Amino acid sequence: xxxxxxxxxxxxxxxxxxxxxxxxxxxxxxxxxxxxxxxxxxxxxxxxxxxxxxxxxxxxxxxxxxxxxxxxxxxxxxxxxxxxxxxxxxxxxxxxxxxxxxxxxxxxxxxxxxxxxxxxxxxxxxxxxxxxxxxxxxxxxxxxxxxxxxxxxxxxxxxxxxxxxxxxxxxxxxxxxxxxxxxxxxxxxxxxxxxxxxxxxxxxxxxxxxxxxxxxxxxxxxxxxxxxxxxxxxxxxxxxxxxxxxxxxxxxxxxxxxxxxxxxxxxxxxxxxxxxxxxxxxxxxxxxxxxxx
Amino acid sequence: xxxxxxxxxxxxxxxxxxxxxxxxxxxxxxxxxxxxxxxxxxxxxxxxxxxxxxxxxxxxxxxxxxxxxxxxxxxxxxxxxxxxxxxxxxxxxxxxxxxxxxxxxxxxxxxxxxxxxxxxxxxxxxxxxxxxxxxxxxxxxxxxxxxxxxxxxxxxxxxxxxxxxxxxxxxxxxxxxxxxxxxxxxxxxxxxxxxxxxxxxxxxxxxxxxxxxxxxxxxxxxxxxxxxxxx
Numbered sequence: 003x004x005x006x007x008x009x010x011x012x013x014x015x016x017x018x019x020x021x022x023x024x025x026x027x028x029x030x031x032x033x034x035x036x037x038x039x040x041x042x043x044x045x046x047x048x049x050x051x052x053x054x055x056x057x058x059x060x061x062x063x064x065x066x067x068x069x070x071x072x073x074x075x076x077x078x079x080x081x082x083x084x085x086x087x088x089x090x091x092x093x094x095x096x097x098x099x100x101x102x103x104x105x106x107x108x109x110x111x112x113x114x115x116x117x118x119x120x121x122x123x124x125x126x127x128x129x130x131x132x133x134x135x136x137x138x139x140x141x142x143x144x145x146x147x148x149x150x151x152x153x154x155x156x157x158x159x160x161x162x163x164x165x166x167x168x169x170x171x172x173x174x175x176x177x178x179x180x181x182x183x184x185x186x187x188x189x190x191x192x193x194x195x196x197x198x199x200x201x202x203x204x205x206x207x208x209x210x211x212x213x214x215x216x217x218x219x220x221x222x223x224x225x226x227x228x229x230x231x232x233x234x235x236x237x238x239x240x241x242x243x244x245x246x247x248x249x250x251x252x253x254x255x256x257x258x259x260x261x262x263x264x265x266x267x268x269x270x271x272x273x274x275x276x277x278x279x280x281x282x283x284x285x286x287x288x289x290x291x292x293x294x295x
Numbered sequence: 296x297x298x299x300x301x302x303x304x305x306x307x308x309x310x311x312x313x314x315x316x317x318x319x320x321x322x323x324x325x326x327x328x329x330x331x332x333x334x335x336x337x338x339x340x341x342x343x344x345x346x347x348x349x350x351x352x353x354x355x356x357x358x359x360x361x362x363x364x365x366x367x368x369x370x371x372x373x374x375x376x377x378x379x380x381x382x383x384x385x386x387x388x389x390x391x392x393x394x395x396x397x398x399x400x401x402x403x404x405x406x407x408x409x410x411x412x413x414x415x416x417x418x419x420x421x422x423x424x425x426x427x428x429x430x431x432x433x434x435x436x437x438x439x440x441x442x443x444x445x446x447x448x449x450x451x452x453x454x455x456x457x458x459x460x461x462x463x464x465x466x467x468x469x470x471x472x473x474x475x476x477x478x479x480x481x482x483x484x485x486x487x488x489x490x491x492x493x494x495x496x497x498x499x500x501x502x503x504x505x506x507x508x509x510x511x512x513x514x515x516x517x518x519x520x521x522x523x524x525x526x
Contacts, residue, residue, distance in 0.1 A: 005403045203386055209344075210445070211374035212401030214367065 013223035027192040031232020034181030041174035061129040064151040089136040189284030229281020296322040302352030312338040314508040328488040330505035336488035377446030377454040381461035385430040392426030436467035456487040495519040
C-alpha cells in the first residue's frame with residue numbers, strides 16, 4: 003500500500019514538474035473528446051427526432067367522398083384493402099368531423115377556423131408502415147385508386163433526415179476514432195517529455211535495480227490521470243452545453259434538442275473510461291522506446 | 296563470485312571492445328582493472344551489469360549465468376551489485392539523504408527501515424550530519440562518499456567502481472580508497488577500473504591489465520606498470 007502511494011506520489015511530482023506540458027495534453031484530450039462526445043449527442047438528437055417522425059403517421063390518403071360519387075362503404079373498403087398489405091402496420095380512418103376537430107385544434111388561435119366549413123375538409127386514411135422507407139411503394143399503389151383524392155407523405159423529409167442521420171453517424175464515428183487516436187498520440191508525447199525530463203533519475207533507478215514496472219508505473223499513472231482529466235473536462239463541457247440547450251427546449255416543440263439522461267450518463271462514463279484507457283495506452287506507447295532495460 | 300569465459304564484445308560498426316577475456320574473481324577479492332583509455336575496462340563493467348550483452352562468451356555473477364538471464368530478472372541482478380562512477384551519478388535536486396534513500400525506495404522498502412539504514416550508512420562513510428545538504432553543496436570527495444553510501448546501503452555482495460577517483464585530488468582519493476578497502480574487508484567483492492597509478496601501487500591487490508580488449512597481465516598482488524612485479 004505504501005508502495006502504491008509512493009508510485010502515485012512520483013506521478014504527481016512528475017506532473018507538477020511539467021505542468022505546462024501536462025496542461026497541454028489535458029486540453030488536447032479535452033478538445034478531442036468534447037468534439038467526439040458532442041458529435042455523438044448531435045447524432046442522438048437527430049435519431050430521436052427522426053424516430054418521432056417515424057412513429058407518427060407515414061402516409062395520409064385524402065379520400066374522395068359522396069360529392070365525387072364515392073360512398074362511405076368504398077372508403078372503408080379501401081381501408082380494409084390497405085390493412086391487408088404486408089408493409090402496413092396500422093391504419094386510422096379520420097372522417098370529416100374529426101378532421102375538422104383536428105383543424106380547429108391546429109389553428110386554434112387564428113381567425114381561419116371561423117371561415118372554414120367542416121364539409122370542405124376531406125376524410126382521410128392515415129397509414130403507419132412497418133418500414134418507413136416503403137412509403138413510395140404505398141403511394142404508387144394508392145395513387146390510381148378511384149376513391150383517392152390525394153396521397154401525401156412526409157417521406158421525402160424522412161429520407162433526408164435518415165440520410166443526415168447516417169452521415170452524422172459515420173462522421174461522428176470517424177471523428178471519434180481520429181480524435182481518440184490523436185489523444186493517445188498526444189499523451190504518448192507528453193510521457194516522452196516526462197521521461198526525458200527525468201532521464202537521470204531513471205538511469206539511477208535502473209542502476210540500483212528498480213524493477214521495470216516500478217520505473218514504468220508512475221508514467222502510466224501520469225498518462226491515465228491526464229486522459230481521465232481531459233475526458234472529465236470534456237464530459238463536463240458537453241453536460242453544460244446539454245443543460246443550456248435543455249433550457250431552450252420548451253420554446254421549440256417541433257425539434258427536441260436534448261438527449262435522455264440515461265444516454266448521456268452511459269456515454270459520459272464510457273468516455274471517462276476511454277480517457278483513462280487512452281492515457282494508459284499513450285503512456286505505454288511513449289514508454290516503449292525509451293525504457294529498455 | 297564473478298566469472299567470465301571467452302567473453303568478446305564487438306560493438307556495432309565492428310569495434311572490438313573486449314576480446315576473449317577469461318577471468319575468475321573469487322568472493323571477497325579486491326581487483327583493479329587497469330589499462331589505457333579504450334582498452335575495454337568500462338565495457339567490461341557494463342557487461343557485468345548487463346547493460347550490454349557480450350557478442351560471444353558467458354558471464355556468471357553470484358552463481359548465475361547473466362548472459363542467459365531473462366530481462367525481467369536484470370533488476371534483481373543489479374540489486375546484488377553496488378556501483379560507483381567517476382561522475383557520481385547523484386540526483387542534483389535530491390538531498391544527500393534522499394539520494395541514498397532513493398536506492399531503497401525503488402526496492403519498495405518500508406519508510407522506517409529506509410530512515411534508519413540511510414542514517415547508518417551515512418555515518419559509516421563519514422557524512423554524519425550532512426543528510427540534508429544538496430550534492431552541489433558538498434566537495435567532490437564528499438559527493439563520491441554519497442555515491443559509495445548509496446551503493447553500499449543495500450549491503451550488496453559485489454561492488455563495481457568505474458574510475459571512482461577519476462575526478463578527485465590524490466588526498467581525497469586516498470579517503471575514498473580507505474572506504475572501499477573497509478567495505479572490501481566486510482567480505483564485499485570489489486572490481487575497480489582505474490587509471491590511478493599511485494592508488495594501485497599503494498594498495499597492492501590483484502591487478503588485471505587490459506590492452507585493446509585483451510587481458511595482457513593478471514597478477515595477484517600487482518602494480519600499475521609491468522616490470523615492478525612483486526608476486
